[in-house]
Amino acid sequence: MKKDQIILDRLAAAARDGRLSRREFMSTATAAGLTATAATGLWSTSAKAQPKRGGTFRWGIHDGNTSDTHDPGTYTSRQQIYLAHQYRSYLTMINPDNSLGADLATEWEATPDATAWTFKLNKDAVFHSGKPVTAEDVVASLNHHRGEDSTSAAKSLLTDVEDIVADDKHTVTVTLSRGNADLPWLMTDYHLAVCPANEDGSIDWQSGDGCGPFKIEEGEWGVRWTLSRHEGWHLEGPYFDSLQMLVLNDPNARQTALVTGDVDSVSLIDLKTKSLLERNPDIVVDNVPSGAAITMPMFCDVAPFDDVNVRNALKLAIDRQEIIDKIAFGAATIGNDFHLSPVQPYWPDDIPQREYDPDKAKSLLKKAGHENLSIDIHTADSVFSGAVDMCVLYAEQASQAGIDLKVVREPNDGYYSDVWLKESFTAVSWGARPTPDVMFTLAYKDDAAWNESHWDNDRFNKLLLEAKAELNDEKRAEMYREMCMLMRNDGGTIIPFFNNFVYARRNNVKHSGQLAASWEGDGARAPSRWWFED
Amino acid sequence: MGDILGLIAKRLGLGLVILFVISIIIFFMVELLPGDIAQAVLGQGATEENVAALRKEMGLDKPAPVRYLEWLGGAVTFDFGNSIVTDEKVTTLIGERFKNTLFLASYAAVIAVPLAIILGIIVALLRNSIFDRVVNVATLTSISSPEFFLGYILILYFAVNWGMFPAISSLSEDMTMWELLNRTFLPALTLVLVVTAHMMRMTRAAIINLLASPYIEMARLKGAPPWKVIVKHALPNAWAPIINVVALNLAYLITGVVLVEVVFVYPGIGQALVDAVSKRDFPVVQACCLIFAGTFILLNLAADVGAILTNPRLRHPK
Numbered sequence A: 001m002k003k004d005q006i007i008l009d010r011l012a013a014a015a016r017d018g019r020l021s022r023r024e025f026m027s028t029a030t031a032a033g034l035t036a037t038a039a040t041g042l043w044s045t046s047a048k049a050q051p052k053r054g055g056t057f058r059w060g061i062h063d064g065n066t067s068d069t070h071d072p073g074t075y076t077s078r079q080q081i082y083l084a085h086q087y088r089s090y091l092t093m094i095n096p097d098n099s100l101g102a103d104l105a106t107e108w109e110a111t112p113d114a115t116a117w118t119f120k121l122n123k124d125a126v127f128h129s130g131k132p133v134t135a136e137d138v139v140a141s142l143n144h145h146r147g148e149d150s151t152s153a154a155k156s157l158l159t160d161v162e163d164i165v166a167d168d169k170h171t172v173t174v175t176l177s178r179g180n181a182d183l184p185w186l187m188t189d190y191h192l193a194v195c196p197a198n199e200d201g202s203i204d205w206q207s208g209d210g211c212g213p214f215k216i217e218e219g220e221w222g223v224r225w226t227l228s229r230h231e232g233w234h235l236e237g238p239y240f241d242s243l244q245m246l247v248l249n250d251p252n253a254r255q256t257a258l259v260t261g262d263v264d265s266v267s268l269i270d271l272k273t274k275s276l277l278e279r280n281p282d283i284v285v286d287n288v289p290s291g292a293a294i295t296m297p298m299f300c301d302v303a304p305f306d307d308v309n310v311r312n313a314l315k316l317a318i319d320r321q322e323i324i325d326k327i328a329f330g331a332a333t334i335g336n337d338f339h340l341s342p343v344q345p346y347w348p349d350d351i352p353q354r355e356y357d358p359d360k361a362k363s364l365l366k367k368a369g370h371e372n373l374s375i376d377i378h379t380a381d382s383v384f385s386g387a388v389d390m391c392v393l394y395a396e397q398a399s400q401a402g403i404d405l406k407v408v409r410e411p412n413d414g415y416y417s418d419v420w421l422k423e424s425f426t427a428v429s430w431g432a433r434p435t436p437d438v439m440f441t442l443a444y445k446d447d448a449a450w451n452e453s454h455w456d457n458d459r460f461n462k463l464l465l466e467a468k469a470e471l472n473d474e475k476r477a478e479m480y481r482e483m484c485m486l487m488r489n490d491g492g493t494i495i496p497f498f499n500n501f502v503y504a505r506r507n508n509v510k511h512s513g514q515l516a517a518s519w520e521g522d523g524a525r526a527p528s529r530w531w532f533e534d
Numbered sequence B: 001m002g003d004i005l006g007l008i009a010k011r012l013g014l015g016l017v018i019l020f021v022i023s024i025i026i027f028f029m030v031e032l033l034p035g036d037i038a039q040a041v042l043g044q045g046a047t048e049e050n051v052a053a054l055r056k057e058m059g060l061d062k063p064a065p066v067r068y069l070e071w072l073g074g075a076v077t078f079d080f081g082n083s084i085v086t087d088e089k090v091t092t093l094i095g096e097r098f099k100n101t102l103f104l105a106s107y108a109a110v111i112a113v114p115l116a117i118i119l120g121i122i123v124a125l126l127r128n129s130i131f132d133r134v135v136n137v138a139t140l141t142s143i144s145s146p147e148f149f150l151g152y153i154l155i156l157y158f159a160v161n162w163g164m165f166p167a168i169s170s171l172s173e174d175m176t177m178w179e180l181l182n183r184t185f186l187p188a189l190t191l192v193l194v195v196t197a198h199m200m201r202m203t204r205a206a207i208i209n210l211l212a213s214p215y216i217e218m219a220r221l222k223g224a225p226p227w228k229v230i231v232k233h234a235l236p237n238a239w240a241p242i243i244n245v246v247a248l249n250l251a252y253l254i255t256g257v258v259l260v261e262v263v264f265v266y267p268g269i270g271q272a273l274v275d276a277v278s279k280r281d282f283p284v285v286q287a288c289c290l291i292f293a294g295t296f297i298l299l300n301l302a303a304d305v306g307a308i309l310t311n312p313r314l315r316h317p318k
Helices: A003-016 A022-031 A036-047 A078-087 A133-143 A250-259 A271-278 A310-315 A320-326 A356-370 A387-399 A434-444 A458-468 A471-492 A521-522 B001-030 B037-042 B046-058 B065-077 B090-125 B128-143 B145-159 B177-183 B187-209 B214-221 B226-255 B257-265 B270-278 B282-309
Strands: A056-060 A092-094 A099-101 A104-110 A115-123 A162-168 A171-176 A213-222 A224-229 A243-247 A283-297 A332-334 A374-379 A404-409 A493-506
Touching: A056 A078, A056 A250, A056 A471, A078 A213, A078 A224, A078 A243, A078 A521, A115 A133, A115 B065, A133 A162, A171 B187, A213 A243, A213 B187, A213 B226, A250 A404, A250 A493, A250 B145, A271 A283, A271 A493, A271 B001, A283 A387, A310 A356, A310 A471, A320 A332, A320 A493, A356 B226, A374 A387, A374 A458, A387 B187, A434 A458, A434 B065, A493 A521, B001 B065, B001 B145, B001 B282, B065 B257, B065 B282, B090 B128, B090 B187, B090 B226, B128 B187, B145 B187, B177 B187, B187 B226, B187 B257, B214 B226, B226 B282, B257 B270, B270 B282
Parallel strands: A056 A243, A374 A404
Antiparallel strands: A092 A099, A104 A115, A115 A171, A162 A171, A213 A224, A224 A243, A283 A493, A332 A493
16 A cells, blocks of 8 residues: 555544544645545545434533523623523524534525625424424514613624514514624624513523523533433434533543543643643544634834834734743644634635744834833733733743833733723733624724724724625625734734634544534534534 | 520520621622622623613612611521522522532531541550551641642542542432432542541540549559540540530531532532622622531530530539
8 A cells, every 4th residue: 555545544534533623634635645626525435424313412511600590691601602502592603614504594685785684584493392483582582682771791792783673474684774794693692592582572581491402401500401302403413312511610620520431522621731631542632723812912002012113023022833832732823913813704814924033023123213122011810821921931032132021910800900901011812703893893993992902093994894894705805804914014912822722522422523613612512513423 | 404505595696696797797898809790790791881781680789788788688587688690599599509518518527527536546545656657647648738639639549540439529319329429429538538637636635635634544553444444534524625626627518618519520509609709699608608607606506515515514513
């Protein structure tokens, strides 16, 4: 047998075991000399296995509180978000390949100016109680997050919504005050779960009835949830007969439970022990790039950051790869100073990666008249595990460019109320947002409350509004590319890396090889997408 | 006997006053915590409007003393109110949890108390022998390590390496008693290791202290064997300090188990308290703390009554 063939066979075997993601499979296969088409063929014929039904999936999850509730407006903890994706449904969903797919809505369509969106509902969808899912339920569920006295955290997401009407039993139209081409993407937001409507137009979120792939048998917040397959689910799956979600907040408890086989999968593993876990033949670690970023914003209206040369010098003075290797233990995707990750829609793949270049940084500082620059960066351990270490390492790297960077360690409690948006240079951790429009509007638009870098770029602000209502995908992608270039070359935010989601499963648990990047556990939909193989 | 009943009544009355003072302290300590309940519940994505709306819904727009008095009014009639965050009754929220904590504490106590006292008597009998040294070093080592560390060590050997016991103690309704005891063995063992040393050393010290007394010498001179001297003559006079230490450790088993609960994922009251504090859920914090305070008061009372009952001089004051 030829050497290449041996490599390919091994690759296919590894893919069958689920040890390789599709992305890794493709890049290795093409590196081994296969054309992209041949590699795709090999992936779909030999590597991808057929799902099997049966078994009880025991999932150890992190971040669960006793005080959590079923109210979708107050979803914050992973326990609430994961559970919501099992027993409730959304209008749309993020597919394993990170494209937008159908959930309750089978198709959607906008007016040419994108100010009105019509969603057609799946006629097969039923609640666990047996009641069919109708347009009224969807209208009531979305209205739960709107209006004067709504207490929902998703209210800001729907501020542009003017009206939501049920056209008929299975059609819903959402009208907007401004065009928004991303509305179907926004419908994947974890708050916007569809619940049964009450007579008065409110929703029944208390009972725990839903139209998701599993129905709740019993459970207690902060402890465990037992669910069983919803036979009338409107989509393919789930393959597991039943599901147990165990809240395991302690990282060691999670890992031990996985090693001893008390659970079949865990939602998060400790990066420090990732390599040890990978050595265990019974366990497979999934390392999935996400859109969750670590940012270091500088106030663009405060000296010395008001000079773009200083900002760019600081961006050149950071060695991102070293930070990923030493702080994130390799479980991260390199940043390029624009807030969009490769797994998100409209990511421009042709922008050159900014490298560590202390000499160029030095010359830029000289040009700006800021040689021997001395500044403070504020951080706290609660930003992410290793945030202080990251800043100390950055200070060491920046000293090569003659920058005297002092790391100020702040208290964990109240960091986001007392330090972030108050100090001129900080370290921040952001959760992933579904589209560039949401992220840019939230933190880079001139008048955004969370414009953490006080950045005000006319061209960027103009493009942002134009792109929002642009339905032509190609034009839109070009606009986002330009915005990313502006952020990278003029913006006030250093983005060292995007966190990967790192989770693990016993090797008898299989998945398609593609994993959605919206949440841990295949976009929080692992229980309805994965299966057991004996 | 009447004296004891009088003492119990007096102490219970005093206990109520203490509980009242504690409830005030807890209320204002929760008030002093930085941050805001509505903000904590809604997370980073909340706008100012919906934080205000939620505050109103939770009744947080009223001044703090008014809220405290409202709670107190209910508490006097044994209505501890509803959780601010989930709006569930506090009693249903922590009732099951408290039962679990009591179960684990009793499980550990049933092993630890006899073990500690018997070991204490044996090492007093064999004092300064190799056995005495070994037991002392072993128990002192276990009390000197933090309990989460002990828990991890036990998990490493008993669960991961030898597979004898489950690593996580998640409970479910349909468990048999045997399964339950098996599932909760490791956390119970951790607690046993943590509390044994204290009780054992107190037993040993109290007994050895008495061995120099003339009446012990008398017992020895009349030819009683050493174990009889200790169990029959020395122990009855040593009970008072031992009972005190046992009571303190029993209280610790109930109030100090948060770390053990986290390590073994045991659904007890400690985890509920930690969650409630992080969400500033005052009625739940209050109820948990009052349970803890009540536990201390009752066990201390029991220790005092026990000390009186075992000491005839206190039972029949002049």
